[in-house]
Amino acid sequence: MAMNQIPGQNIYISGIYCMKNKAALEREGITHVVSVLRLNPAEVDKTFSSYQHFAIDADDTDDENLLQHFPDAVRFIKSAVEAGGKVLVHCAMGKSRSTAVCIAYLLHQKPNMLTPQSALEILRQCRPLCEPNDGFMEQLALYHEMGCPEDITEHPVYQRWLYRRDVEESVACGRAPEMESVRFEDEQPTQSQIQEKPPQEVEIKCRKCRKGLASSKYMIPHDEDKRNNSKARQNTECAHVFLHPMKWMSPSLFPSTDGSKTSSTYDSASGDAPLSGRLICPNPTCGSNVGKFAWQGLQCNCGSWVVPALGLAKARVDIANKVNTARPPAALGIRMPPGMRPLEPNDGSGRGNL
Structure with a gap:
C-alpha cells in the first residue's frame, strides 16, 4: 500500500501495510511513526523499533474519542518535524483515523487559515481516498473551535462535549444520565x-x-x-x-x-x-x-x-x-430632583437658566 506525502510537509500518510516496506520507508527518510489503530503488542517492538513511535489505540467508529489524543499527537509530529525528521502517520487503511490526526496537525499550524474541510482537501491532493468518519469530522470542528490548544482536558467546549456523550449513551440505554456526569454551568469558574x-x-x-x-x-x-x-x-x-x-x-x-x-x-x-x-x-x-x-x-x-x-x-x-445599575439614574429615565441634576450647557435658548 502506497504512502503519500502531504503537500508542503515532511509528513506522510498510509495504511499499516506500508510498514512492511522497509526499503520505501528508508528511501523517504522516515524517522518517526504515528500509529492510529489498535496494535498487537507482540508486533510493536519488531515493527517499530527503528523509529520514534507514538501509538494511539483507537477504533474507526463515530463514537471513538479521538479528540482527546489530538494535542499529544500534534506535539509529537511538530517536535519531529522541527528536529528535521520525517513522520509517517498510518492507521489500517490510511483513510479515516490517520487522516483525522493529520488534519488536526494542519489546523494547529494554521488555525486562522484552515478549516477541517479545507485541510481535508489538502490531504486529498496527495491521497484521494482520505475520508474521516462523521464523528471524527465533528471532533475536528470542536478542536478548531477551541483554537487547537495544547491541552483540551479542562476546556469548557471539551467538557460540554463529554457531558453530551454521557447523556447520549444513557438515553440510548433508556435511562437519564447520572448526576455526577452532568455539567452544571453555574458551578463552573467564570x-x-x-x-x-x-x-x-x-x-x-x-x-x-x-x-x-x-x-x-x-x-x-x-x-x-x-x-x-x-x-x-x-x-x-x-x-x-x-x-x-x-x-x-x-x-x-x-x-x-x-x-x-x-x-x-x-x-x-x-x-x-x-x-x-x-x-x-x-x-x-x-x-x-x-x-x-x-x-x-x-x-x-x-x-x-x-x-x-x-x-x-x-x-x-x-x-x-438586564439593567446596568452602574449607569446614572437619569440615563434610566428617572427624573432627578433639581439639586441633583447635572448642569446642562447653555445653548442660548434660555432653557439652561430655568
Whole structure:
C-alpha cells in the first residue's frame, strides 16, 4: 500500500501495510511513526523499533474519542518535524483515523487559515481516498473551535462535549444520565464561560414570583429553520428558551425517592432519574412550573431539535434586558430632583437658566 506525502510537509500518510516496506520507508527518510489503530503488542517492538513511535489505540467508529489524543499527537509530529525528521502517520487503511490526526496537525499550524474541510482537501491532493468518519469530522470542528490548544482536558467546549456523550449513551440505554456526569454551568469558574457576552445581557425570571432563573450566558441558541420544516408554524416565535444545565434544576432532574426537596438530598439521590419532566421554580414558596426537560431532546416549534433539552416556557417566565445599575439614574429615565441634576450647557435658548 502506497504512502503519500502531504503537500508542503515532511509528513506522510498510509495504511499499516506500508510498514512492511522497509526499503520505501528508508528511501523517504522516515524517522518517526504515528500509529492510529489498535496494535498487537507482540508486533510493536519488531515493527517499530527503528523509529520514534507514538501509538494511539483507537477504533474507526463515530463514537471513538479521538479528540482527546489530538494535542499529544500534534506535539509529537511538530517536535519531529522541527528536529528535521520525517513522520509517517498510518492507521489500517490510511483513510479515516490517520487522516483525522493529520488534519488536526494542519489546523494547529494554521488555525486562522484552515478549516477541517479545507485541510481535508489538502490531504486529498496527495491521497484521494482520505475520508474521516462523521464523528471524527465533528471532533475536528470542536478542536478548531477551541483554537487547537495544547491541552483540551479542562476546556469548557471539551467538557460540554463529554457531558453530551454521557447523556447520549444513557438515553440510548433508556435511562437519564447520572448526576455526577452532568455539567452544571453555574458551578463552573467564570473564566470557563466561553460564550461571548452579548451587547445587551438578558435575564430570565419566574413570572409568578420574580425569582431569577438564568441569564444570556446560560442560553443555548438553536437554528430556527421554519422554511425547510413542514411541521414548523410559519411566522411564530419559539415557545421555549433552552438552557445549559443549572444547579437549581437538580430537584427536577434528579428527584429523590422520598419526595423531599432539599439540595443535600438531591446531591445524593439514588435510583433512576426521569428521562423527561417539568422544571419547577427553585423558590420554595412558589413551586411554579416554568418549563420542561427531556434528555432525549425536544423539537422546538421552530422546527429545530435540541438535545438534550432543558427549556423554559416563555409563557411562564419574563425575559428582559438586564439593567446596568452602574449607569446614572437619569440615563434610566428617572427624573432627578433639581439639586441633583447635572448642569446642562447653555445653548442660548434660555432653557439652561430655568
